[in-house]
Amino acid sequence: MSHRDQNGNIAYFSTIARNISERKQFEAELQHQATHDVLTGLANRVLLAEQLQTEMNRSQRRNSVTAVVFLDMDNFKRVNDSLGHGIGDQLLQQVSVRLGRHIRPNDILARYGGDEFVIVASDLENADAITAILDKLNRAFEHPVHVARQDIFVSFSAGIAVYPDDGGDADTLLRNADSAMYQSKADGGRAFRFYAPAMNERQQRLLAMESELHRALVRNEFVVYYQPQAELASGQVTGAEALIRWRHPQRGLVPPDEFIPLLEETGLINEVGLWVLRRACLDMTTYTQTHGLCPRVSVNLSARQFASGELVQQVAQVLEETGFPPDRLELEITEQILISDLQASKAILGALHDMGVSVAIDDFGTGYCSLAYLKRLPLHVLKVDRTFVAGLPADHNDLAIVEAIILLAHKLDLQVVAEGVETLGQLETLRSLGCDMVQGYYLGKPAPLQALAETGALAH
Ligand SMILES: Nc1nc2c(ncn2[C@@H]2O[C@@H]3COP(=O)(O)O[C@H]4[C@@H](O)[C@H](n5cnc6c(=O)[nH]c(N)nc65)O[C@@H]4COP(=O)(O)O[C@H]3[C@H]2O)c(=O)[nH]1
Incomplete structure (x- = not known):
């Protein structure tokens, strides 16, 4: 639509402007959907890989350590099977909120899939600093999560891989954190393990x-x-x-x-x-x-x-x-x-x-x-x-x-x-x-x- 001034001359076209802003909003929504998990609103795998790469580049410039923590909920299948998928979904939502509250403001939290979450903590002085973050997370889940009038105790098996020692690209770091998580699960869960190179060999066997x-x-x-x-x-x-x-x-x-x-x-x-x-x-x-x-x-x-x-x-x-x-x-x-x-x-x-x-x-x-x-x-x-x-x-x-x-x-x-x-x-x-x-x-x-x-x- 054209807008004229007092002299009848066209001042501006609002339709185009609106069309452009609507399109931009639509594109932004599409972009958000492609990079975020629908259930929890957290970053998905695509965004995680991108953000992790950025953090690794920054780490390299600053000579600091970036840690990837792969978290897998223990016993989630049982909740889903016994209480139904609806409650399982609510639990995942609540868990993601609680995780989000207990990480540092600049850390990245993503839902990797199913009951798996990934935290990327950067700017760490050394790999040991990550244990403080994990202790905090453990304490955060000492209290049950309340879902549909039920108290559900949540615990995680966690695996940690750190940049630059355990991998130079996002894929390798995630894979190695995943194998460390797998080890922690095999040891009975409710624990975290740091990645050790021997793990991959063992997994192949x-x-x-x-x-x-x-x-x-x-x-x-x-x-x-x-x-x-x-x-x-x-x-x-x-x-x-x-x-x-x-x-x-x-x-x-x-x-x-x-x-x-x-x-x-x-x-x-x-x-x-x-x-x-x-x-x-x-x-x-x-x-x-x-x-x-x-x-x-x-x-x-x-x-x-x-x-x-x-x-x-x-x-x-x-x-x-x-x-x-x-x-x-x-x-x-x-x-x-x-x-x-x-x-x-x-x-x-x-x-x-x-x-x-x-x-x-x-x-x-x-x-x-x-x-x-x-x-x-x-x-x-x-x-x-x-x-x-x-x-x-x-x-x-x-x-x-x-x-x-x-x-x-x-x-x-x-x-x-x-x-x-x-x-x-x-x-x-x-x-x-x-x-x-x-x-x-x-x-x-x-x-x-x-x-x-x-x-x-x-x-x-
Ligand atoms: N030194 C000595 N040993 C004795 C004696 N009497 C029995 N044993 C051994 O002690 C083990 C007893 O089984 P377990 O404690 O349940 O320990 C079992 C059990 O934990 C596990 N297992 C065996 N079959 C199954 C199964 O079907 N499912 C699962 N989940 N585990 C199994 O493997 C373990 C080892 O089984 P086995 O090699 O058959 O070993 C058996 C048996 O052969 C004895 O007088 N002296």
Whole structure:
């Protein structure tokens, strides 16, 4: 539209001006959308890479250090799975606000994807200065995040790579911070790790092994062995522990300690663990059909399986599929798994208990389980770690510890299974201490079900 002055001459054109400013605004919006995350409003990967490069250039001029902190929320999947994606989204929004409040004004905060955030802290005197920032972040999340009337505790696995030592370009720095984060996650989360060059080498080795393990599952190379457990009062073998083995085409029978940590690290343990559970229930159902006796079987659970959010439903499904009676199934978890998220553990154990499945604490005595935890959780069995049994009957300390564990367990209505019983002397000592069940080479080594069945060891 044209605007004229008092003399009727055209003074200016407002339409063009407005059109230009609208277009500019539109372009700015497009630019913002392309460089920011819609959910949290934080910088996205594109902007992060650009800003990181700028900070690295500045660092180079000033001879200072820039740190890239890769943060991955622990247990976010569980929140999403159990409370729904809507709440998951709200949690991410709140977490991004809290992170933003606790970084320094000139630091960069970006959402990298899913539950991953990246902080770029520049102008640091040295790499150590970053630990102060991380401590602050840790303290910031000591209090739960309140979402939809729920208090959710948030923790992170963090990996740090610093410029110039750990990489000369944005891609390399981000990749190395990511591998350090991966290491921190593999070590159990809730921690931060600085990047070490050996990590990449290790990850390549892991990658090669991961595909081998994938193939092992598809090619049916895993097998389950069974180790008998006997009741001390009756002397009868009433159950067995299922223990996985890998029948490797070249390496022969590989023990679990050599591949379970890797399965854990790669996440494959969920699939393999479920396979073991199904195999054990199927084997025992078959055994029951041929022998008319239904032994109790205990199956180890890994931390990841326990925290997957799918465990209870998977157990219910396997029991239904195989027809194995729930009261003959026992699941073994370690103390660490139990206490890493007490609230969640309580809910899972409650659901298993309602289903009729028992839960045993494995390797008892080696972790940090306190009496208070034991009292509050629906548990059924304590398995005394074999390191204590090894010293029996001569070692007075081991004797005192085992005696105390048995007393404590019985006070709490828990059964006690002693692991690693290798001699008659150990067996007799355990009997005199009132232990309920024993397991170990003295009774029998882990063996294929067939071998156990043939010896007639599994009797009810
Ligand atoms: N020295 C000695 N050792 C004895 C004796 N009696 C039994 N053992 C060994 O002690 C381990 C007992 O299993 P665990 O503590 O649950 O420890 C298990 C368990 O934590 C893990 N594992 C085995 N199978 C599975 C599985 O299916 N899933 C998961 N998540 N972990 C598994 O691997 C660990 C090692 O398993 P294995 O090599 O089969 O080792 C087994 C067994 O062979 C004894 O008298 N003396």
